[in-house]
Amino acid sequence: MRALLAAVLLLLVVAPPAAADPPPIVRPANAGGLSPRELGAQLFAGNCARCHGSNGEGMAGMGPPLQDAGALAADFYLRTGYMPLGEPQEQPERSRVRFREPEVRALVDYVATLGDGPPVPDVDPEAGSVSQGLEQFTEHCAGCHQVVAEGGVVTSVRVPPLDRATPVQIAEAVRTGPYVMPKFSESDISDEELASIIAYVRYAKAPDDAGGWGIGHLGPFPEGMVTWLIAAVLLVAVCVVIGKRVSRP
């Protein structure tokens, strides 16, 4: 019900363009006999270099350089299914992870060797406090991701819901700022605050519905529609009462 409502509303707000199918994964023929480093290099050459350049130096109008992306960004983009992308202009969206687990590990390690990027963050989701997380999430994230992390639409961009984001992916997204999201350094959001944000996002996957009725957790628009449905029925009822003639003997 919740997902259906969300889907209908999203369709009303923005008709998503049909995503081009990403090209099929090119795998080295002798994958079994390669070291992880060689596997990573060959997968990069076959699947990533078309847009990011053969040494991850980036290509004008195609893809950004990856020298300073590090394992952090590579891990995020590959494990969310954001990459590979069908067309460079497309907005990356969460989809099936198209590489196998050893391939992902080899690629992440390979991208990390391209330059001097950050490692995959170490996250302890139990360390955070949900209440502090709500505060931080409201201040930094809710403007786009909506207060219970349902996502939505911001000028020309679809904002993803966070229900499938893992703790590590949330930390990676905060530090790297994928697509048009701003990135937040440790002076903006400390590691402790980040743990709280993660704790809150985990809570928001199944929040307590104070009113008893979640209505998709999409905020004032569906709530207003429901209110109007009730109000409209009441108004019609009042009209019927007013319009009824008094019967006199």
Next chain:
Amino acid sequence: MRLRGWMIALLVLLGRRRRPRHDEPEERIVAAGPPSPRAELAVAALLVLAALAAALFVVLYAIEASTQALGGALAGALGLVAAALIVAGKHLVVEEELPAAYPEPHPEDQAAVGRIVGESGSRITRKRLLGAAAGTAGCALGAALVTPALSLGPVFDPSSLYRAPWRRGRRLVDTAGEPLLADGIATETFYTAFPEGASRDELGAPLVLVRVDPSELRLPPGREDWAPEGILAFSKICTHAGCAVSLYRTPKFEPVQPRPALVCPCHYSAFEPVTGGQVIFGPAGRPLPQLPLMIGAGRELVAAGRYSGAVGPSWSGVRKPPPERR
């Protein structure tokens, strides 16, 4: 003198008695109904109560009561008027049932409609009382509805709309009150800043700070030195409806992604930082006011002057030249 003449004319008009008509007694279309003084009193009482509720709205507005109280008073007034109309409709207007199908309209019938309306009032005995009550309720409701217009602002003296706590030399501090250093401002993210030693509650106080590559700057003429090292400061208050501009769209790879913009979450007005806050999307009608910056001896960020325009939501006179600045 002329005013007095009008007043006298008005009093004469109100005070004159209807001359009894000596028309031919025509056959009634609508049968006369029995008078119902109790219903008349009820209608009058409801209308007076509605007037009182509307007056209460004006009083509550004047003492700045909560919006719930205001809404309650207005809803009460409208509800009481509706109740009065219902009682009048059910108990004061003569009703009849039409057994046949509704007839085709004819021009001569239209004259009869006027008579039907007139004769339907046959149960009303105290026309002036009801008229006065309805007038009172109408005037009070009208006054209640017009009262909020007073909040549209100082029409004759807009200088307070240009007030902002920023002066040349005032330092920028973060939410904790610590001075902001130029080296602490990174690209691809944004910061909120306040004036040091001034009220944060004023509309002009909060700033949004971003850093861009100085080679990307395309600021309007006259603002060449407003963004030292590519650090830009804008009023955080959207020029459309006054929300806080709290979103920053920062593409990872600009050639294939939407342009960088400061975005207001209320109606998605988007302002481009590198062109000095120009509107590139949404309902905002004018750029985000920019504050000129300079970097002090200790690398701290300092205001270098005043905003480029009026802060906050636009109003009717916003495009007129601002008053002389003190």
